[in-house]
Amino acid sequence: MDELLEILRDLHEDIDFETCETLIDDKILDSFDIVTIIAEIANTFDVKISAEHITPQNFNSAKALYQLIQKLEAEE
């Protein structure tokens, strides 16, 4: 989780990613962030997030995103 938080903080140092659950709803993340996050996750966790997983629900909080990573890691 710490590695993921680090990736997110690099994009928006002013957001408390441990508690924020409205990253999409409040338009905090933009399309550039999404592309960057997916690339960084691929580098760090060695999992590939494909289009079907790029949904508002999965990107609305760090927690949801981390659950997605764990799910994808388990599938591999």
Next chain:
Amino acid sequence: MQTHILDYLTDAVRYAPDKTAYSDGTDSLTFREVYEQSRSIGTFLCGNQVGREPVVVFMEKHPKTIAAFYGVISAGAYYVPIDVEMPVERIRLILENVQAGVMICDAGTIETARTFAFQGRIVSYEECCHTDIDEAKLEEIYEASIDTDPIYIVFTSGSTGVPKGVTACHRSVIDYIEHLAEALPFAEDTVFGNQAPLYMDACLRELLLTLKFRATAYLIPRELFLFPVKLVEYLNQYRINTICWVVSALVMISSFDTFQVAVPEYLRLIAFVSEVFPIVQFHKWKEAVPNATYVNLYGPTEATGVCCYYIVDREFQAGDVIPIGRPFRNTQILLLDEQNREAAPGESGEICIRGSSLTLGYYNDLQKTSDSFTQNPLHAHYPERIYRTGDIGRRNDRGELEFVSRKDYQIKHMGHRIELGEIEANVNLVEGVKMAGCVYDKTRSKIVLFYTGTAQPREVTAALRTKVPRYMLPNKIIQMDRIPLTANGKINRLELEKKVQEEKKDNG
């Protein structure tokens, strides 16, 4: 001969009043509604002594925003679009440049507008879109207008840190739209899926071609560009068949294997603009949507949108360059070498544009205008303006134009035109920064910032966020003990680029 841009609207209303002109999926306006609301706004403005002057439009991406643009033009004024996406500092510079007397807002922006240092009057769209139309007054303004009068000012990145206001007139826009319409297959059943923000000139093609062909344009909500599957579903839901998008938006879809889940069913014209389309991604599109016509568009804001096009008519292999093709009719491209002579066949030269599609220049900046819009150096017989793009191009063996590189430090990143100098100028304003140098890592599409000083990288980002648009924020920030300089004391970008390459190697 058409000399007024709003003739497109008058004609559309005559033949298809009740057809949907613009929609965002939730709200729609018919041609008649666009016409009537714009005439009300025009009446309101001239009732408030607005003449041939800038009017700021600060509204969200919505069909009404377009009616506001036309309303401003019907009053004989020219619109200056600003947007909630723009950082406050950029908005401040724009407002300071144009010194408008009126700003039109909507319910979502009016509170923000009141926080600006704006001397003029702030009005809401709803307040002026019901004004009783003064036909006689609007007709009088229409009759008095000239096709070299401005219709909009859009702002683009400037290397000194101050954005430049490109000012277009009726003639340049009509020339652009007429010849674009002639070159590509548009029709009454065209359904556009607009991606470009309304504060950029790129949206003109959808806005005006919709009027000209009595077509329909969907303004795709920008948050959909975060979610590729939803985006494709939106295209299918509204049977969108024509898109002109920046390459990064197309790549967003193809690079995440979206096509395994959802495929655009109705697309028949796919135009891409603003960047080089990576061939691998281009192939994914062609495989998923094989029957569409693919078109590469090229052109600077200074020449009103795009001026060159290439309809893909052959296969491209990895490593090939998709050409930018040839100019629209009534526009000529000159390739000029360093001695201002025409480049020999196969040789590269600066892409220079001549024709009626040239805009008027930069608002309130005659100096910068004359630096970029110069006398055609091939003759001195009569005054003739050309626009020097700063892009280097060449003609390939088939005689098609190809984009080669930039002459200066302007880059294309995520579909946006950015001057690295503008980022540096703004970083230099951050407290605790001594000196900044920016380079672009093309292979990874990253803006890399180097700086010296006591400020922490995070502090630099936080400060920058208030000054430049999101897409201009560096993707990587490196603090240094000293910035390498050239012999004449300028920032040594080659040296910085080398450092970027070394870092890549270190990280494997």
